[in-house]
Amino acid sequence: MNKAKFALAVLSVATIGSAYAQSARGYISIVGSSTVYPFATVVAEQFGKSTQFKTPKIESTGSGGGIKLFCAGVGVEHPDITNASRAIKASELEQCAANGVKDVIEVKIGYDGISVGHSKSAADVSFTRRQLYLALAKEVPDPKGGDKLVANPYKTWQDINAALPALRIEVLGPPPTSGTRDAFVELVMDEGCNSFSFIKAMNKADKAAHKAACQTLREDGAYVEAGENDNLIVQKLEANPDAFGIFGFSFLDQNRDKIKGASIEGVAPEFETIADGSYPVSRPLFFYVKKAHVGVIPGIKEYLAEFTSAKAMGEEGYLSERGLIPLPKDEYARVVGNAKTLTAMK
Amino acid sequence: MSDASETARTSYARVEAGMKRRRAAERRFRFLGKCAVGLGLAFLAILFVSIVGNGYSAFWQTRITLDVTIDEATIDPAGAREPQVLRTADYGALIKQSLRDMFPEVSGRRNRFALYGLVSNGAGFDLRDKVLADPALIGRTISLTVAADDDVDMLMKGHIDRRAPESDRRIKDNQLAWIERLETDGRIGSAFNVDFFANGDSRDPELAGIRGALMGSIYTLLVTLGLSFPLAVSAAVYLEEFAPKNRWTDLIEVNINNLAAVPSIVFGLLGLAVFINFFTLPRSAPIVGGLVLTLMTLPTIIIASRAALKSVPPSIREGALGIGASPMQAVMYHVLPLALPGMLTGTIIGMAQALGETAPLLMIGMVAFIADVPGGVFDPATALPVQVYLWADSPERAFVEKTSAAIMVLLLFLATMNALAVLLRRRFERRW
């Protein structure tokens, strides 16, 4: 009895030990943006089914978090690909290089609008970027006049503009690790705050102060950091008609039966308005590939090929069914070329 | 009569006077007790009704029959029938073509998308598998039954109201018209959802299955069982039968009792810090999950095993010792066999607890999107309860149904394990 038990224990330890020693990573590891996540998972599934390679493992960590992991180094324990809902920053590339990640291939996969949405059961709303800035910034120009910043005094949307609903300001949005957050800050908050001339002037004098004034979001409960999961935001909006949420257009597109997007500067977030650039808050989506891993981790090249193929990224590809706005023809051709030749960023 | 019986009489009168109030109080209290039990059972009933009500339909899947022309020019332009070419060809295009052929009047990008959206993204792969199995089909037109898109599925199952205004439903008016045409043609039907049990996770609800999560759970539990049972039994035998009473064993004892009540998420933190950061075991792997759950279930199994040992009467030990057996012999040959059923019962209950556990697995990365079915303890995997968590967070309506169905499967497994434990207890229970 005891011997059998002992043998069992030994056997299990031995098999585990041996299995570990021979484990070699045979699958692609992908991290990054939750906005790109739904596209990447669909491609990964198709890739897994149509090739002999294993399906890549994808974790949604946010663009910033993903790039951070991606840039941590070269090696099996580091991810091969990171998705990003914004372009990689120069500072991040430097960080990458410092850690030995020298050649990074950039693949632009399409465009996505950032929508400010709310429950379908609420009344339609139209915002300007200035209004959104006033609602969400930590410090705003004194409503009583004067060129100084005060702690954000606005409690309801109506406080900002009488045309807006008389609801408490409650916006669910992503945390700083998210690319959607970065893009929102750049495309909405910066624009909104630059509409005040004295803040715009600060940019020349004190860049850091300008950045702090424009990009710092409220922490008094009006802006709620809802985590990396855009799905969660959608669910919460559905349940709470008084709240707004900030998320990628693809999520709006997928959940048209539950939520709708507010117009920004009078333009509603639609496939066409984002594609033709009339919707003001749109940004490109990317993923980045570690060139050092190509040819070492099996399948990276083929994954690239699958992602950039016409049946995926093309005009009628399955990604556009999911709400990705395809690249213009010439840009698409350039991306495909880059992916084929594995041209790294300069 | 004496004075005493006089007071007895007055006191009796007072007792009688209070009886009405007291009987009412008694009834109230009893009613409260009944309410409490009733409420507890009602919660249970609501829980089950809500889950079964949401989930039973997931076991059926709406399917659409298409006439697909397998066009050689699209899938094998070279005509060489090379498996590699056949495997990677764009079968989706054939499916789309067949839909266009069926509804030639549809034009415009949006409308065509809406049309393609009727069938699942997996349809092309069904076709591929058919062609790979029999390349002679190329050039012929075959009748193919494929899974419908999840929205169509939801519509057919009645979760989407056909009479709701168009803007409020995910199936648009034009799609509704096509579906109705398919219905009149008898091309749309319902079948047992094999995919749900055969597939791994997917972003498409109609393709998503629990096989990957189930295998992940099984691998995790195998590791847990293989480690925790021998460890727990040995520890219990030592502590109950041999350990001297001293500070050290007291410490172990207090430790075990505490560990049994430590929140499971703390074990997740332990796993993250020790197994992943320190020993650099892979993230998202059943081996790490199994190790974490082993540590988590050990106290439970040790406590149950000790109870089983305790319930063996001392007379058995004394009997063995009395005929000259060593303490070790007495335990190994006489006490342990008698305690084993109780230990097994405790182990099964510990395993059931491990099977239902989610929080520590979140900490060690078993929440990634993993479409492949894991093939070993080092492959990335999720587990059943984590799959429930992931699906519960997915926005598609069809995932609500899938989530509930996955819960039903999970509960079925738990019920089986517990029934096994009860059976074992009944079968081997001895009264001393």
Place this chain on the structure above:
Amino acid sequence: MHVQASEFTRVSTEPGAGRFPAAPEIEGRYHREHRGTVGEVRLDLPRMRCTGVDVHYGDKHALRDVSLDIGMNEVLAMIGPSGCGKSTFLRCLNRMNDTVAGCRVSGEILLDGKDIMAPDVDVVPLRARVGMVFQKPNPFPKSIFENVAFGPRIHGLARSHAELEEIVVSSLKKANLWDEVKDRLAHPGTGLSGGQQQRLCIARAIAIQPEVILMDEPCSALDPISTAKIEQLIDELRRNYSICIVTHSMQQAARVSQRTAYFHLGDLIEVGETDQIFVKPRHQLTEDYITGRFG
């Protein structure tokens, strides 16, 4: 009046059967057909009158056809070997057997002429009239004062706190406990010595002014000095209450009681004046028990 009891058939099912070897001559001697109670079971002015009481525990016939009167202001002792049914009978008198699962009682038990077995009788006021003291002292985990005040409180016997205090003090005095506890009424009752605890339980019982007090081997867990105090107390209480006491000590029965009933394996064998029972038992079984040949 006396219905013939059925035969004893199986020996081994009877409790206590294992205590003596089942030799044939013993079986023959002690397990024979019962032929009714010897002695006068009836009194002129009974407080309680039991007629044909039968008790079953599940399949077991624990008490057969017992008829017995309990008089005013007397101490009635019930004696007999273990498992003879004396405690079972005692517990019928205030329907404590109701709390035992699977116990069925039939027959007629009158208290002051009213049948307490009737289905519409509420056991609560009944037990207020027929109090009980148990084998093991069982004070509630409360203060001494609260222990005694428990009954008056639940039954609403005291109109005011002063009245309650009066009841508590007089009960403690009647139970000969007052002098020992008057300085520590707020101390827990479980902190007293065994004999004091038992007297506390008696005080607790008499605080509700019962007419009958049932005592189930009240001294079996006590030392001789405490026992002597309780016996003295019983003698004093007799003036105001009817007392039934179950005891396995014949000496105790002889010391405290006026009448004695001898039970044997579920049958009431003999009833009589205590002096007569101990000096001139009329039934062979009683005599065997009294003289120590059996039991």
Place this chain on the structure above:
Amino acid sequence: MTQTPLLVVLLLTLSSLAYHFGRKRAFAVSGGRVRSLHSLPAYYGLYVALWAVIPALLVLGLWLGFEDGVITRLVVASMPPEFAGLEPSRLNLVLNDIRNLVVGNIVSSAPDATIIAAADRYRELRGISTIALFAATLGLATVSGWVAYGRIRPEHRSRNAVERIVMGLLIACSTIAILTTVGIVLSVLFESIRFFQAVPVTEFLFGLDWSPQIAIRADQAGSSGAFGAVPLFAGTMLITLIAMSVAVPIGLMSAIYLAEYASARVRAIAKPLLEVLAGIPTVVYGFFAALTVAPFIRNSGGMLGLDIASESALAAGLVMGVMIIPFVSSLSDDVINAVPQSLRDGAYGMGATPSETIRRVIIPAALPGIVGAVLLAVSRAIGETMIVVMAAGLAAKLTANPFEAVTTVTVQIVTLLVGDQEFDSPKTLAAFALGLLLFFVTLALNVLALYIVRKYREQYE
């Protein structure tokens, strides 16, 4: 290495052979008088068997632990010098490629000649290693078994030797519990210390603001990075309070009803059914709370004109309370049953009604035990994760209003750690600090509760 199971099987076979021979030898040395032996012949067999297998297994374990490293080093040494000069991480990648090739995974590109050569070398070395391993372990097993075999004499205390070995194993197993606790404390402590280097302990424990999502780059404006955990404690307490106000009355009353009133039949049905509630995984409760209960509460609140957040503390607390009902009821049931029957008899004998007996005698007598049970339930509620992750909010608000959304310690641990793998930011480390706190709070509650319950048990034993 794939042969490891085979090797283990071989070793076990060898050891059973050793057992057989050991036993035979014992018979032989006894000269047919088994009674002259110190131990039973089987123990001589076991003694030899254990000696044969244990050293060999130790070697096997060590070998497996070092094999890969040694082979890799040899492979690298055999490769062209430019590979040896690679930095470790790149070398690692190359090795991964080689291993993929060796294992037979599909490799991405057509591998170049050096890699193939290296893979061949790897394979070859592994073959050698395997043979050597077989030879070494089986040889060692034979030798050590032989030595043990040689020691067999009638007076040899084999049983004692065997029992010492087994006892050593048992003791090793029982220390796992200690190791686990130490592991927990150390793993959360180190990261917490790093966290407290960045954020003062006092700010963490007494700060009123929780906003951990700090900027991850220098050129980004994140939130201020406030790490005051008081709102989390408040949220946890609020949800726990709601859960307790559901679970304690219902659990206690059903325990009382089932123990004191219900017929055996009702008890036999209702008790296991109630316990089913305890066996349901918490993720199911979370799903139920988020999907069914929260919308229901919100809607019914809306009908009453109440403004209830969709992730109200009420919904999470309510469902958590339901989960804890069986926990409270089964613990209370134990406690109530431990109250001696004599107390019940005493009360009934004085004419107390059942409810008076329960309220005035049983509950006061069982109170310490019930308090212990409730404390254990509280500890459980505080540590419960999935229900709150799925049904409670993320905003750290300091409020006592059950209709508002609050967040809890466990929710924050999960939010901060899921998907996040950077262990240099206070944001991630904060999760460990919360974990440390959670561990100590539940530890204190458990110790207290177990102490109270034990004291209580002793009182009636």
